[in-house]
Amino acid sequence: MSEFDVIVIGSGMGGMTTATALSRLEHKVLLLEQAQSIGGLTHSFSREGFSWDVGLHYCGLFGRDQSAGKILDWLSGGTIEFRSIGTVYDTLHFPDGFDISVARPEAAYKMELKDRFPDNAAEIDTYFEAIESAETAATMVAGGRSVPEPFRAAQRWLNRRKIERWVGRTTGEVIADIITDPKLASVLSAQWGTYGGKPKEASFGVHAIIMRHYLEGAGYPVGGASSIAAGLVPVIEAAGGSARPATPVAAILFEEGKAVGVRTSAGEEFKAPAVVSAIGAGETVKRLLPEDIREQDWAREIASFKPAVCHFEVYLGFEGDIARHGATRSNHWFHENWDTDDGIWAVADGSPIPMLFVSFPSLKDPEHDPGPSNKHTGQAMVWADWSSVAEFADREPGELAAEWTAFKQSVEAKLMAFFEEKFPALAPLVVYRELGTPLATAAFTRHEKGGFYGVETTPRRMLSEALAARTPVPGLFLTGQDVMTPGIAGALAGGMLGAAAVDPRVYRKFDW
Ligand SMILES: Cc1cc2nc3c(=O)[nH]c(=O)nc-3n(C[C@H](O)[C@H](O)[C@H](O)COP(=O)(O)OP(=O)(O)OC[C@H]3O[C@@H](n4cnc5c(N)ncnc54)[C@H](O)[C@@H]3O)c2cc1C
Numbered sequence: 104m105s106e107f108d109v110i111v112i113g114s115g116m117g118g119m120t121t122a123t124a125l126s127r128l129e130h131k132v133l134l135l136e137q138a139q140s141i142g143g144l145t146h147s148f149s150r151e152g153f154s155w156d157v158g159l160h161y162c163g164l165f166g167r168d169q170s171a172g173k174i175l176d177w178l179s180g181g182t183i184e185f186r187s188i189g190t191v192y193d194t195l196h197f198p199d200g201f202d203i204s205v206a207r208p209e210a211a212y213k214m215e216l217k218d219r220f221p222d223n224a225a226e227i228d229t230y231f232e233a234i235e236s237a238e239t240a241a242t243m244v245a246g247g248r249s250v251p252e253p254f255r256a257a258q259r260w261l262n263r264r265k266i267e268r269w270v271g272r273t274t275g276e277v278i279a280d281i282i283t284d285p286k287l288a289s290v291l292s293a294q295w296g297t298y299g300g301k302p303k304e305a306s307f308g309v310h311a312i313i314m315r316h317y318l319e320g321a322g323y324p325v326g327g328a329s330s331i332a333a334g335l336v337p338v339i340e341a342a343g344g345s346a347r348p349a350t351p352v353a354a355i356l357f358e359e360g361k362a363v364g365v366r367t368s369a370g371e372e373f374k375a376p377a378v379v380s381a382i383g384a385g386e387t388v389k390r391l392l393p394e395d396i397r398e399q400d401w402a403r404e405i406a407s408f409k410p411a412v413c414h415f416e417v418y419l420g421f422e423g424d425i426a427r428h429g430a431t432r433s434n435h436w437f438h439e440n441w442d443t444d445d446g447i448w449a450v451a452d453g454s455p456i457p458m459l460f461v462s463f464p465s466l467k468d469p470e471h472d473p474g475p476s477n478k479h480t481g482q483a484m485v486w487a488d489w490s491s492v493a494e495f496a497d498r499e500p501g502e503l504a505a506e507w508t509a510f511k512q513s514v515e516a517k518l519m520a521f522f523e524e525k526f527p528a529l530a531p532l533v534v535y536r537e538l539g540t541p542l543a544t545a546a547f548t549r550h551e552k553g554g555f556y557g558v559e560t561t562p563r564r565m566l567s568e569a570l571a572a573r574t575p576v577p578g579l580f581l582t583g584q585d586v587m588t589p590g591i592a593g594a595l596a597g598g599m600l601g602a603a604a605v606d607p608r609v610y611r612k613f614d615w
Pocket of ligand 1: 112113114115116117118135136137138142143144145157158159160161162163350351352353381382383386414416484547548549550555556582583584585589590591592594
């Protein structure tokens with residue numbers, strides 16, 4: 104007899120969603136997390152009275168009357184609340200002082216684009232029609248992977264033209280087909296950092312899902328991202344399950360070709376009839392499966408995907424009235440040139456930072472108490488190439504320590520110089536700063552090469568049938584962002600697909 108009905112490995116948004124959904128349907132779930140706390144990229148950390156989220160700046164669709172918000176309400180019993188971050192959620196900055204606000208609702212953003220690009224009004228309408236159609240196609244493809252044959256094959260065949268047109272081509276290809284003004288094309292692809300695939304590589308389907316999920320506005324969790332785990336873990340425990348941090352899983356156990364449990368790094372074994380991995384599809388295949396299963400076609404296909412982009416981030420603590428000195432609830436995207444494909448920083452080759460994202464989370468959280476010294480937070484993030492840190496990875500402790508320290512200081516100085524240039528009045532209010540590196544992401548989340556968005560977001564990934572929540576191995580399931588799309592809403596949807604693959608009653612809770 105197993106003590107648990109289901110084991111979920113990894114406690115990010117995906118793993119927590121799967122575990123909580125199954126708990127809501129009275130399964131006893133064991134949720135195992137390698138890190139010291141539950142939450143994965145929804146984790147928050149504090150230093151000297153400041154607190155930051157590691158993987159959430161803004162989310163779409165989490166209003167109580169919106170699709171992700173309704174699911175979260177069902178999971179948490181209404182204990183987690185997202186509030187709007189305001190009408191303008193992104194401000195895009197291009198060279199020569201060309202700035203443009205991205206505001207809700209969709210009609211407002213469209214109007215702004217048409218005001219700024221009056222000669223391209225018809226093309227702008229075509230683009231908005233394209234993302235709507237592409238969102239439907241991409242959701243069908245990604246969600247459909249979990250639908251049993253022969254329905255899945257029939258669905259794909261019936262929609263094959265739409266799928267090839269929108270999901271099978273890159274963001275850059277589709278936008279170039281629709282938009283004749285290169286500057287407008289850059290504006291429309293400027294937020295690719297929200298899914299981590301530059302325009303010439305990412306599927307237009309992923310672009311469409313993520314761009315559209317923000318169109319009716321963005322929200323931020325009251326109390327910060329850690330409120331998500333605080334709201335979900337009690338539901339898992341109330342159903343007789345358990346969420347255990349500091350418990351890395353070393354292997355998934357199989358008997359007669361069926362997944363039957365896991366072994367932790369400490370050698371403890373847990374058995375259950377269903378094992379769901381939420382650590383990332385690539386990481387699952389490469390690290391937790393025995394060789395005979397790793398050699399199966401579906402697993403080899405997953406292993407062939409590259410990890411997504413990694414990042415550097417400087418966490419800032421301010422004292423003072425940051426709103427009066429230039430900070431906003433809207434995020435800022437600074438593009439240093441008009442080529443949005445050129446947004447990934449390769450530190451090692453000495454090139455300047457091409458693109459910086461800045462967010463002020465304390466202004467977004469209605470529960471933030473600045474205290475007597477008026478404490479506020481900011482985050483400045485750069486998308487980077489793993490080659491930037493490759494020479495420091497896999498070193499023994501102490502090896503290259505001096506070089507690593509010097510490297511970090513130089514990266515932090517460059518980020519700070521960029522930040523100060525864009526926010527000169529805010530820089531003097533900084534009283535605390537700390538650099539996050541791709542090596543830290545790799546250590547805290549165990550994502551391969553710090554690829555926090557999971558596997559690549561190319562058309563090949565989107566069209567891959569290998570990324571289904573139900574694997575061909577009985578008892579083994581995948582969940583999280585890789586079975587749907589990157590992002591908190593994507594991981595939630597992937598989490599629901601993972602739960603539905605274990606217990607189809609979960610499908611009834613979908614309201615997409
Ligand atoms: C800097 C940054 C900013 C972001 N901003 C946003 C944003 O504003 N909006 C948005 O929607 N998305 C954002 N994202 C993306 C979003 O955070 C992710 O897409 C999402 O959280 C992924 O969820 P997940 O559950 O699939 O993966 P994860 O949260 O990475 O969870 C995987 C978990 O598995 C655990 N694990 C790994 N190996 C093992 C093992 N062997 N045993 C046990 N546990 C293991 C890890 O520790 C981790 O907790 C951001 C990400 C980052 C890094």
